Structure formats: C-alpha cells, structure tokens
Amino acid sequence: MSISSSSEFSEEDPYVDSGTDYVLSDSTDSDVPGPSRRQSKHFVSAKKGTHKSNEQQKTSVSNNTEIPNIQTVKKKGKKRVRMESKWKRNIMKSKQARGEEYINSANKLIQKKTTGPNCHCRKRCFTKIDDTQRQNILEQFYSTGDKTKQDIYLGGLISVSNVKRKRPTTGEGREKSNTYQYKLRAGSQETIVCKKAFCSLHGVSKNRVSQIAKNLTLGSIMSPSDKRGKHSNRPNKISEEIIAQIEEHIRSFPRRKSHYSREDNQKRYFLSPELNIATMHRLYLQKCEPEKYALLDDGKILKDIKPVVTYDFYHRQFNLNHNLSFGHPRSDTCQKCDRLHKTISAEANAENKTRLETEKHHYVPPIYKWYYEQIRVTNQDEQQREEELDSDSGEVETEDF
Template sequence: MMSSNSDIEVMSDDLDPDYSDSANSDNEVKENKTRKRKINKHLWKRVQRKSNLNKGLACTSKSGINMPARRGYECDCKNRCTSKISVEEKANILDKFNNLADKNVQDSYLFGVRSVARRRPDIMKKRLLGKGHPIENILTDNELIQTSKRNSSFHYKIILAAGREIMVCKKALAGLHGIKFGRIDRIGQAKKSNSAPPTDKRSLSEGSRVLKKPEALIQQIESHINSFPIRISHYTRNRSQRKFLSPDLSVMKMRELYVEKYNSEKYRQWKADNKTKFEINYDFYLHIFNTKFNLSFGKPKTDVCNACDRFKNQIDAAENPEGKARLNQEHSVQQAKAQKFYDDLKRFSEQAKTDEKMDVISFDYQQNLPVPVLPIGDIFYKRQLWVYNQCFYSAKTGHSYMYMYNEVEGKKVQMRQHLS
C-alpha cells in the first residue's frame, strides 16, 4: 500500500484557508502590503526625466528628443562679465547649481542673487522729454512708477570662492548656470512684487482631483471593513499577507451594507426611489478598500508550489546572466523531482489494479463549506461554521469515499494525526 508522504499531507491541509483574526506564522511578511501596490513616483519615467533635467544630466524627452546635459556659455556684453571668472570657478558655480537637484530650491537660490533698484522718476521724465513728448502729457512721479513697464532694474551678484563677490549681467547669470532668460524673468517678476520665490506647480493637479473626506469618516469605513470575518491562506501565509473575505461578498455589497448600517434613513429612501445620493459613493469606498487593505474574496484559485514560486521570484529579480542560468537549472531539477513523484504515483496506481496484494490510497480535502449560506446582511458580520469534506480514493477499485464533519467535531490537523 502506498500513501502520500508528509509533504503531501501538509499540502492537503494548506489548500484551503480557515477563518482567523490574524496570521499565526512566525515568517509572516513584515511589509504591510495593500491590495493595490504602492505608488513609487520616483520610479516613473517622467519623474526620473524631470530629476535628470534638474540635475543638468542628459536625458530623452517624452517625444523621443535627445536633450544634452546642461552646460554654461559666455556672455558678449561690453563688460565681458564671464571673462572675469576663471574656468574652475565657472565649473564650481554650475556644479553647485546642478547639485541642488530641485527646481524650487534652484529658483530660491537665483532669487537671492539678484537685487531690485527702482528707477528714478526724474530720469524717466528726462528720457520722455528727450523723445519729444510734450511736458503737459507727462504723468506725475507716482503715475510714472505705476504705469511704466520699466520702473525698476535688476543687479546680479555672484559669490565666488573665498567670499569674493562680482557683479554680472543678465546673460552672464544665465550662462554661468546654463539656463534661459525666461526663467530669470519669472523670478524677477516675483522679486519686483516683493513676493516669495516662484514654485513649480506642474504635476500638482492631482490634489484637486482627490476627494477630500474627514478623517473620522475614513476611519469609520476602515472599521466597517474590519468588522467582516476574514480567513488566511495557510498555504501562502509565509510570503503573502493577502486575506480572504466570504465569496458571497463584493465591494459593492460591502458598501451597500455600510450605508445601511450608518445611514439607514437614506438607505431606505434609496431602496424606494433608487435616486438618493450618499456622501460615501462606491468609488471612494473602493479606494479605501484597495489602498488600506490587502483583501480578496473567496480563496486562491490555484495552488502554487512554494519552491516554484520562490524560483520564479529569484529568476525575475536576477540581473546576472550566470545567476539566472543557475536558478533556471535548479528549477528544472526541482520540477524533474516533482514529475518523478507523479510518475511513480501513476505507475503504482496502474500496478495496484493487477496486484492483489497492493493498493494505492490517496486522500485530500475538498473546498471548505461555510454554513449557513443565507443572503442576509447580518450574516456577513458573523462567524460561520465550517464543514470539512475529506475524500479517500482507491486506485485498485477506482472508488472514492467521503468523510464529512464540521469544525466542532475536529480540526484538519487532528484528522491528519489520526490517519498517520
């Protein structure tokens, strides 16, 4: 007589999850994963491209255009500002600017290197008179300052090594930092209006699209989701925190039960006219369900070998070709051993049909059966009774024998110990 070995017995016990309040494994994954993976914006291509631009590195634009690294250039003003700065000092200025690596920080730095000088009204009047404007048409001093497009000028001061300061022109400032005039002009407008340095508001529209809800309301939804009994997949609990709710539930059903529990009056009205609007809609409830919990419904559809799953993860993560080839070879050996077991099982099963002194008995549990099964809202919050059905199969006769019992009469572990 040939029976399953101890490894197969463990697998038969782990095929179905049992209800539990928490995982009991010492090897449970420490990372708190949710149903949807967390957003790692620093890995997005557009974020990496933006970071490279701020650092002055070469990159490829969204449209596929190759953008060279940031580099400085000389000014051609009458004072030859950049010629007063050594090559080493120019490189240090550009490196310091690139190392800031954040556009807002860079703009704050540029905001501090410039100063504003208000233009004198008397000089402005002389220029207007020199252009032939009648004196009676010239505005007062305050009107000139308020209406003139050039009512102020800017001075740019660069601090070099050992605290040495040097005045430069606008083009020299742009050339030393490898930027365009438009960026300097935007910072100048903020400086002239005595406001704070400008901030980069691109890619910040996300906040306006997110529904803002009170924290107490979010905690209420989390408490409601936690009120449902859960079960844990013992087969995958060593590497996964995924827990399972009743297969009769769904997010739509849970949200309806939430409204019925916390807003019963509107719920009855909605049942009557099907038009009543609720503060918590389905999309927001689903958002909390996906981002705060790692829950699914029913049980795992397929059973995966621990070794195969481990090899798959290691092979996908391997960067060295030699290491990946070694893992593929080890995986093939493991699969060959598993296939050898099933080949032996099949061979002995065929032999048992003709050998009177031999039989092959295999046994396994079928899916756990929760009872009672009732489409009533209150039943989803209660702990249901589990009924187990163990199947025994004789390869000699081809007959199957079922033994059904509930969890009050015994656990699966007790039955396995009795059989062993």
C-alpha cells in the first residue's frame, strides 16, 4: 500500500480525507485508536478534512488497495415490540387459514388440507370437474389466508330459497322451511353440486358450511367476523377506569424534549434520570393502592402480595402507549450536575471535595419534590373532606370515664 506524503500529514491529524474514502496517513502510530481496527488495517474516519480531486486520489492510493465500504447500521431500540405474528397461537391460526400442516394446541399434528372424499350422489358432482379444476378451487380458496374472507367467499356460493312444496310423510319431526343450493366457481363458470361435494372440494367441515347458511337464512349479508378468542367473559381483565388512571399517572410526571439532539428524537420525551419504571410503579401504588403499598418490604413487592396493577402490566402500558425515556442525551446534560462535577474535579482541598461529593450524592431532583407535594396536597384534601363529612353528620362522640 503506497500513500503519498504531504505536509498536511501530522501526528495531531492522522486521519486524512482522500475524497470519497478515508485512509490512514503514514505518520500514524500503531497505538493510535481508530474505527474498525479489529476488522481491517485500513482505518475509516468521519473527521472532516481537506478534499482532494479524483486524480490526486488515484496517485495517492495504488490500484491494489481495497477500501472497505462504509455500511450504515440501524440502531436497535431499547423497547421491545409486541410481535403478535410470531406468537404460537397466531402462527397456528395462520397456518390453519392457509390450509398448511400445523400442530394444534393439543400437540397433535394436523395434516395439510386436501380434497375430501367423493360424494357418490346421484348428481355425480365429482365428474363435472376435472382434477386440475379441483386443485385450483382448493388453492384459490386457501390463498387468502383469512378465515373471514373465506367465509364471505363461501357465503357467495350459497343461495337460500323457500321450500316450494311440502309433503310430510308421517307428520313428525321438524318441517324444512328453506332449501340451499351450493355452487362451485371455476374461473367464470359456476357448477351446482351437493353439500357434501361442496365441503369436500373446499376442504371444510359441514358444521362450518351450516353456520354460514344459517347466517344467510337470518338475513345477514356477510358471514360474521372471526370471534375466536374474542369473548367478553374475562373476569381478570383490568377495567378501563384503572387503565385511564394509569395513563393519567404516567402523564403527571414532568417531561421535556431534547434540545440539541431534537432532530434525532423529535417525538420522544425524557423523564427525570432519577426515575425508572419500577419507581414509578411504586409511586403509583402509594397514590392509588395505599393498602398494598403499606405491605411492601423495603419498597420491594413480595410474591404473596398481588396488587390490582402489577409491575408487568404497568410496564406494558408504559412501553406501548408512551414514547418516553429516562435521563437525557449526552448533548443535554444537567447544568447543576456538570457544575458540581467540574468543581469536584478541580478541587484540591479534601474536605471541600468530600462536601461537594456529598452534595451531589444527596441532591434531590425537583421531580421528587413536585410529586410528593402533589401526594401531600391530595391527602390533605381527602382528610379535610372526611372531617367535613363527620361534622355534617351531627354525631357527637362521648368518652367513657
């Protein structure tokens, strides 16, 4: 590797701009740290220098030199995102809707959907279409991968009509009030088949088809949406009032935007660096569930103590509904902390240095002062309200001597 010498190269500025790429100058010592040292001997620097022309670059670097490409790596966020598509039960539902092989919740292997058995009816439905059309009907039906769309498609192939003539034989049993006609759609052509052939060629059960036909009989234009796992019988569900109370508590903390690095985090707000989610959850219990907070062991939640709002639920609400972070970027440092840090570093007297370190250690952020003042005012108002209710009741307490 040959690099041209120049008066611009110096020990103070070892990384020189060579146009489109950045290379290391000859005067660089091996102990000088640089980016990508472990990956390649050709160091890359983002420092701005003097720009040279392409001709100078060709003369300074030989043709045998290979400069590594600079790749931009996307920064990974700290908060975990709910990947519902990768949940086990959702993967099972998705494969079931696509007609693929899967393992159900009972750990049983369910085979891939195929055409069912022949109906052997007098209409000879299976002779009306060939094998290619059967495969196309099955693939077209399961290509959507959505149960709701599939039910709507099947509902469009079923027609309901009243019974034209009733001829009861024994007079027992239930009278038939509607008759159903089932069709197969192969391209632009529709063929009338029986119910068994209709179920076999689409790879569905008779109960599913009967439910769709029943909805059509009741006057529903489309089949209802998929309601599996969406029932309302959930006794342990957190009420909307408590969720609103959690949201109000999180929004009650003072927040601020970044000042110098706002371009990188325009929609993110920052809370006090003295806070964290565990501390905020304990403050929530102190304010909204004081009877549970009184049972805490030195601020820690015991296993046998289960508040209404657990830490996991509070943590989930914090991450899903708020773009908040603790502390502040390095470009937005605290003025008082910076001042104390510089003063401690420059202080020579041991006593003064110890005093400043104690002051920095015991510094109470304004967030705590504000929050405990809010709790004190709330408790005071509640106590005053109780005293007014006792005075209005007119009851006089007597003491036994």
